[in-house]
C-alpha cells in the first residue's frame with residue numbers, strides 16, 4: 613500500500629474508532645432504522661448494523677457504523693441500464709479510473725477507493741451478444757491500470773499485457789460473446805490490490821433474442837479488508853455495507869424480478885432470498901434455469917441470474933447466507949408492496 617493511502621486509512625480508522633466508542637453499544641442504532649413498519653424495526657434491531665463483538669481485533673470492533681444511515685442519494689442504483697439495441701451495433705462506454713476516491717463503505721467508515729467513474733462497483737455495462745462493445749479507459753491515477761473483461765475476445769483485448777500508463781488512454785473493442793453475466797476488473801499487478809481497492813464491475817451481455825421483460829436488479833457481492841489481515845471487516849451488496857437495509861429495494865407483489873449477481877471477493881458467497889426461491893441461471897449463459905433453490909454458492913468471480921416473484925407483500929431480507937457476511941453488511945431488504953406503480957417508480 614502506498615504511504616499516503618496508508619496514512620489516510622489510518623486517519624479514517626482512528627476517527628471511526630472515536631465515533632464508535634462514543635456511540636457504542638450498538639443498541640442505540642435501533643432507533644435509527646430505515647423502515648417505519650414495526651416488524652421491520654424489530655427485525656432490523658435484532659440484525660443491528662454492527663460487527664459482532666467477537667470479530668476482529670480491538671480497533672476494528674469499533675470501526676463500525678455510527679448509527680447514521682445511508683441516504684437514498686448515496687445508494688448505488690441497483691437497476692442496470694435497459695436492454696436495447698446499440699446504435700449501429702456498437703455499444704460505447706468511457707471508464708475513468710481514479711485512485712483514492714473517498715468511498716463510504718459503511719455509514720461513517722470512509723476508505724480511499726480506486727474507482728471506475730467514481731463508484732464501487734463501477735457502472736454496469738450492457739450490450740447484446742454479437743454487438744461490438746467499445747470501452748475507452750482513461751487512466752487518471754498515478755499507477756498503470758487495465759480493464760480485463762471475462763468472455764471471448766482476442767488476446768490484444770484481454771487487458772493483461774497492455775498496461776495503460778498514468779494519463780494514458782486505451783480503447784477495448786470486441787464483439788460481445790457469449791451472452792451472460794461477465795465481470796470486468798483491473799488486471800494490473802498486484803491484481804489482488806487493484807480489485808480489492810474497488811476496480812471491478814459487471815457486464816450484462818443479453819442474448820440476441822432477449823429475455824422476457826422483468827423488473828431487473830444488478831448486485832455485486834464484495835468485501836473490504838481494511839487492515840489487510842486477510843479477514844474482511846465489511847461485506848456489501850454493491851459496494852456499501854447495509855445500504856439496502858437503510859434504503860429497501862421496492863418490488864411489487866406478483867411482479868417477476870431478474871437479479872444479476874456476481875461475487876468479486878476472494879471468498880465464497882451464497883445469495884439467499886427470504887420468503888422465496890429463485891430460478892437459477894449459472895453464469896447467465898443459459899435461457900432455461902438449471903435449479904429452483906434459495907441458496908447457491910458462488911465461488912470467486914462466479915455469477916448467476918436469479919429470477920423470482922414475490923406473492924405476498926411485506927419485508928424480506930436478501931442476504932449472503934454466510935452469516936458472518938450478512939452480519940457485516942451483506943444484507944438488505946425487499947419492500948414488497950401491493951401497488952405495482954410504487955415499485956415501478958424506481959425502475960429505469
Ligand SMILES: [Cu+2]
Nearest residue numbers: 757798800806
Ligand atoms: Cu488497476
